[in-house]
Amino acid sequence: MTASPPEPQAPITRESMPDRRGESLTGSQIIWESLVREGVTVCFGYPGGAIMPAYDAMLQYPVHHVLVRHEQGAAHMADGYARVSGEVGVAVATSGPGATNLVTGIATAMLDSSPIVCITGQVPAHLLGSDAFQETDITGVTLPITKHNYLVTRAADIAPTIREAFYIARSGRPGPVLVDITKNALQESCEFVWADEEPTLPGYRPTYTPLPAHIAEAIALVHKAKRPILFCGQGVIKSGASDALKAFVEATDIPVACTLLGLGGFPASHPRNLGMMGMHGEAWVNTAIQEADLIIAAGMRFDDRVTGNLKTYATGARKIHIELDPSEINKNVKVDVPIIGDVREVLGELTPHLQKVERPNWLARISELKGDSAVRDIKHLPDLGKLYAAHVIHDLWRLTDGKALVVTDVGQHQMWEAQYYHHEQPSTLVTSGGLGTMGFGLPAAIGARFARPDDNIWVIAGDGGFQMTACELSTCAQEKLKVNIAIINNGYLGMVRQWQQFFYGGRYAATPIVSPDFVKLAEAHGLKGLRVTSRADVAAAVREAEAHPGTVVIDFRVEQEDAVYPMVPAGADLHDMIKRPARQVDGKPAVHNPIFETGEDR
Amino acid sequence: MSADVHKRTFVVWVEDQPGVLNRVASLFRRRAYNIESLNVGQTHEPGVSRMTVVCHADSDTAKRIEANLYKLVNVLEVDDITHKASLIRDLALIKVRATSDNREQIVRLCEVFRARVVDVGPENLVIEITGAPGKIKGLVTVLEEYGIEEMVQSGAIALTRGVEPSMTRRNNSRPTLVA
Numbered sequence A: 001m002t003a004s005p006p007e008p009q010a011p012i013t014r015e016s017m018p019d020r021r022g023e024s025l026t027g028s029q030i031i032w033e034s035l036v037r038e039g040v041t042v043c044f045g046y047p048g049g050a051i052m053p054a055y056d057a058m059l060q061y062p063v064h065h066v067l068v069r070h071e072q073g074a075a076h077m078a079d080g081y082a083r084v085s086g087e088v089g090v091a092v093a094t095s096g097p098g099a100t101n102l103v104t105g106i107a108t109a110m111l112d113s114s115p116i117v118c119i120t121g122q123v124p125a126h127l128l129g130s131d132a133f134q135e136t137d138i139t140g141v142t143l144p145i146t147k148h149n150y151l152v153t154r155a156a157d158i159a160p161t162i163r164e165a166f167y168i169a170r171s172g173r174p175g176p177v178l179v180d181i182t183k184n185a186l187q188e189s190c191e192f193v194w195a196d197e198e199p200t201l202p203g204y205r206p207t208y209t210p211l212p213a214h215i216a217e218a219i220a221l222v223h224k225a226k227r228p229i230l231f232c233g234q235g236v237i238k239s240g241a242s243d244a245l246k247a248f249v250e251a252t253d254i255p256v257a258c259t260l261l262g263l264g265g266f267p268a269s270h271p272r273n274l275g276m277m278g279m280h281g282e283a284w285v286n287t288a289i290q291e292a293d294l295i296i297a298a299g300m301r302f303d304d305r306v307t308g309n310l311k312t313y314a315t316g317a318r319k320i321h322i323e324l325d326p327s328e329i330n331k332n333v334k335v336d337v338p339i340i341g342d343v344r345e346v347l348g349e350l351t352p353h354l355q356k357v358e359r360p361n362w363l364a365r366i367s368e369l370k371g372d373s374a375v376r377d378i379k380h381l382p383d384l385g386k387l388y389a390a391h392v393i394h395d396l397w398r399l400t401d402g403k404a405l406v407v408t409d410v411g412q413h414q415m416w417e418a419q420y421y422h423h424e425q426p427s428t429l430v431t432s433g434g435l436g437t438m439g440f441g442l443p444a445a446i447g448a449r450f451a452r453p454d455d456n457i458w459v460i461a462g463d464g465g466f467q468m469t470a471c472e473l474s475t476c477a478q479e480k481l482k483v484n485i486a487i488i489n490n491g492y493l494g495m496v497r498q499w500q501q502f503f504y505g506g507r508y509a510a511t512p513i514v515s516p517d518f519v520k521l522a523e524a525h526g527l528k529g530l531r532v533t534s535r536a537d538v539a540a541a542v543r544e545a546e547a548h549p550g551t552v553v554i555d556f557r558v559e560q561e562d563a564v565y566p567m568v569p570a571g572a573d574l575h576d577m578i579k580r581p582a583r584q585v586d587g588k589p590a591v592h593n594p595i596f597e598t599g600e601d602r
Numbered sequence B: 001m002s003a004d005v006h007k008r009t010f011v012v013w014v015e016d017q018p019g020v021l022n023r024v025a026s027l028f029r030r031r032a033y034n035i036e037s038l039n040v041g042q043t044h045e046p047g048v049s050r051m052t053v054v055c056h057a058d059s060d061t062a063k064r065i066e067a068n069l070y071k072l073v074n075v076l077e078v079d080d081i082t083h084k085a086s087l088i089r090d091l092a093l094i095k096v097r098a099t100s101d102n103r104e105q106i107v108r109l110c111e112v113f114r115a116r117v118v119d120v121g122p123e124n125l126v127i128e129i130t131g132a133p134g135k136i137k138g139l140v141t142v143l144e145e146y147g148i149e150e151m152v153q154s155g156a157i158a159l160t161r162g163v164e165p166s167m168t169r170r171n172n173s174r175p176t177l178v179a
């Protein structure tokens, strides 16, 4: 039997799509009707038995489907898309293994509050609970790692459920929502009904208005403070509060420290931006936090990677916590004034009431702390014939004018990116912070590409993490996508190796990693591969990659046993950092590692 | 965690939907909140179930438990009634060994505790008692002498004295942190 070739069809556009409300449609059609109405233009997925009816119906709708190589990639792509667009990203998978493969991506989106909707096929309703072929209780599995999830067994419930799912995913503190739909619901027909108005859910409370009393207390604390510091977390970016934050800082002259996910929320070049805090934050930032008498934490959640030992954390500081999620208040750090609300609104409410207070001593103290560190003039640092990751990332920053959209994987390179690539704009750094998911980088960048068709996108990944989802190179090839991939190849699972070096007597258990020839791997996918082994060749390779129309993989062969400094060991006091080796050793430049800690590097 | 850790009672109104109990229980497990008892049942309002959750927590944790419960989409309202005037009751059924010699004695004991004999068998009695857990424990202690064959006890159910929250108040309710 030969299948007849499909009839050529005029492409369906949103405009040419008929209004089919009131018609009888299959559940499968209703999925796409609903997604289009939610504004979805692209989704990331992988077909299989239980979801096949939906895939068949997809062909009639103006939604571009990206075939991933592993469903984990689909969830990360939806996440990457969501993080840079601010819209809901969509992943689609079949039941059983398709759905379980999404799990890592869903947990990643959950911990970083990224709005995605995952649609999974499920065995027919009458087989639920029978251990049918490819049956997994995915709503049970994802219950603790979704903001909410649904099991839909009737076609008539699909449209309202998708509407709710999108509403829940994007409103309030965003997060992933999973909609599991049984195959019979996909196949059955019913009248298509769509309600344009926002769903009303009796128990769902996404928005909060700050209490005037708390606002007043905060204003008084800010005016009284002698050594204040403001924390810029991801909430600043999510609520679009960057301008509000700039206005706040201009009004108050209070210095700002960023969390990893807050980078870009406040311009790196702003004179009051101190840099990143936490485990691999700048030494002067962590010290300033320990010496501060007021912390204004905006849209961040005092993760253990930023506080270190809670018992000794910022003990001299009063704390104002601006946060949308009431359950974050006093979770890790006890605060004096909680302000529950949207960061942009809260800052906007505070700023007009604040007068500039001169605090020359505090600013001088911070400069002094910076001065403790030698000057980090990476541009002019001798390379001693070696290629350091810091060189690569610093040069990349210069060569892209600091304007690239950088998507990282997880490990040392991620921390070096945070230290050496300076972000001026919100949503120009995409990274897995809360879950620290290796394998996140490439698929998240693919998702981001669909939200930012014209941006210069760079993936920075380690040789280990890159291999976790390297199969998505094939997706780049099939979709003819352009992303530039910088593999910081040190031959180790570098971050774990560093911990072994510092805390496990240098015993390298399972961290040396042999990789394929990444240049050939790229070429095997019909993509371009380049290799760089010396500093002198970095610029040419970056330029060549950017000039190439398709995806390019650059294998940067960097120093193998370099470490990320400074470092606050897990659970240690924030001020107790392992610092970079001193610049001078017996009056001579240190040979082992020419990268030093510093306050300036422009 | 401070010294004010003690027993707290939460009343949680939830939408009567499949999986809601699982969501609430999963929240307590996942956040390592220590549940002593959880009871769920219907209310007079169609579609609304009511849970009574007893757990040990300090006052900060109690507020976060409340805030986390509010984050569940199907949770309608949460009331920490620990410090409110309220009626808290457990129900227990106790099957105790009894002979014709001591049956009378057991029945008299039950009267003291305001318990009732609800089934009489040739070799045992089934006793029903409602009350605060302490009262039930008291009865159990005295019955142990006769030999308890089996017993079952519900978790606490609780009702505040005075006026129940109306549906409108419920839709506007918020975690106490921000109330």
Ligand SMILES: Cc1ncc(C[n+]2csc(CCOP(=O)(O)OP(=O)(O)O)c2C)c(N)n1
Pocket: A409, A410, A411, A412, A413, A414, A436, A437, A438, A439, A461, A462, A463, A464, A465, A466, A488, A490, A492, A493, A494, A495, A496
């Ligand atoms: C999925 C997953 N598994 C394990 C880890 C633990 N882990 C954190 S960093 C790291 C090493 C990463 O090595 P590589 O990708 O080569 O990057 P590098 O640190 O060398 O820059 C590992 C194994 C993780 N974060 N994610």
